[in-house]
Amino acid sequence: MAANKGKSSCSKCGKPFVGLIITKAFAAFFAIYFFAMFFFNLLVTGDDWLREQLSFMEPIMPFSWEYIPLAFIALIIGMPIIMAGIVPAIEKRHRTGNGLACKECQGIIAREQADAAEMARAKQEAQAYAYQAKIEGLEKNDPWLGKLIRSWKQDNPNQLPEESMIDELIMARNMEKAGNYEKAAVLLEKYRFWEEAGRMRRLDDQQVIKHITVDMNTLIDQVGTKGLAIPYKCSSCGASITIDKDSKKEGLKFCSYCGTAYNIDDMTKIIQHALE
Ligand SMILES: [Zn+2]
Ligand SMILES: [Zn+2]
Structure with a gap:
């Protein structure tokens, strides 16, 4: 039954908790006794013959119909008091971080926990x-x-x-x-790191420009071979330049009038078109 639930000894040194064991034993005895009182009185009420047979129990067990409700009340009031009130109260005195421990071990456990916390x-x-x-x-x-x-x-x-x-x-x-x-x-x-990110992106742009200007050089070479003069208009200020064999790739990056960067893609397309 419930009285045997849980441990009744120190989780560290194994020393039994005498008070707790006695209380649980008492609870078990209490429950059995009043249950027997309830049961036998129910049995013998109105049966004088059976009562005669059980008379040997009379030194420890009173027989009368009043003991039926009395035993019942003792059980429904007494058991909760012991199991939900007294037993947890005793256990609480032994409770530590994990499990139950005796007084001496509680001190040791507390010190161990403090040491561990300090170490950590x-x-x-x-x-x-x-x-x-x-x-x-x-x-x-x-x-x-x-x-x-x-x-x-x-x-x-x-x-x-x-x-x-x-x-x-x-x-x-x-x-x-x-x-x-x-x-x-x-x-x-x-x-x-905005500035540093900006520096990385400029490196990225340079890489693209380098790539395109390589292509541009080839294109200008082809323009020179074919003896072409291709007009190109700045999309920003409208100023015209001519792309021919004398064009330098540096001169084809920015408009020399307004400074706007030329659209390299556009320019490449126009030259490629003229070369066809
Ligand atoms: Zn202990
Ligand atoms: Zn311009």
């Missing part, structure tokens, strides 16, 4: 210190990363950048090395 705190502190030293090392020894970290610290006083940020900045640098400037710019933007 010290470990965390050491890790934080090591990380701070690592960031300071990067600031000092890595010019590019150091500059970014210092500017980040200015925007976030009394804070350290997260490890993931450092990793992604290093990734951005690798992307720059690999020529993937757009990816590098996206990574830098994530941490609000």
Whole structure:
């Protein structure tokens, strides 16, 4: 029955909780006794012969019809008081973080928990210190990363950048090395390094321009071979230039009158059309 539920000894040293065991034993005895009182009185009421047979129990068990409701009341009032009131109250005195423990062990467990917490705190502190030293090392020894970290610290006083940020900045640098400037710019933007992201994007543009001017040189060569003179009009100010064998690729980038960048795609199409 319910009295046997749960442990009645210290979870650390195994010492039994005598008070708890006695209370549970008493609860079991209480329940059995009053249940028997209820049951036998129900049985013998109006049956004198049976009552005669059970008379040997009379020293410990009274027989009369009033004991039927009395036993019933004792059970429905007494059992909840013991099982829901007294037993939990005793258990509570032995309760620790996990399971029940005796007085001495409670002290030991509390000390162990305090030690563990202290160890964890010290470990965390050491890790934080090591990380701070690592960031300071990067600031000092890595010019590019150091500059970014210092500017980040200015925007976030009394804070350290997260490890993931450092990793992604290093990734951005690798992307720059690999020529993937757009990816590098996206990574830098994530941490609000607008200027550095802008520098990456300009590198990206230069790469495109370089690629196009190579094509442009070939086109001008072909224009020269065919002896063509192709007029081209600035879309911004309307000024005209002529593309012929003497055109230099630098002269075909920006309008010399208004400074607007020529639309390289347009210009390429016009020249290609003239060459057909
Ligand atoms: Zn113990
Ligand atoms: Zn112009």
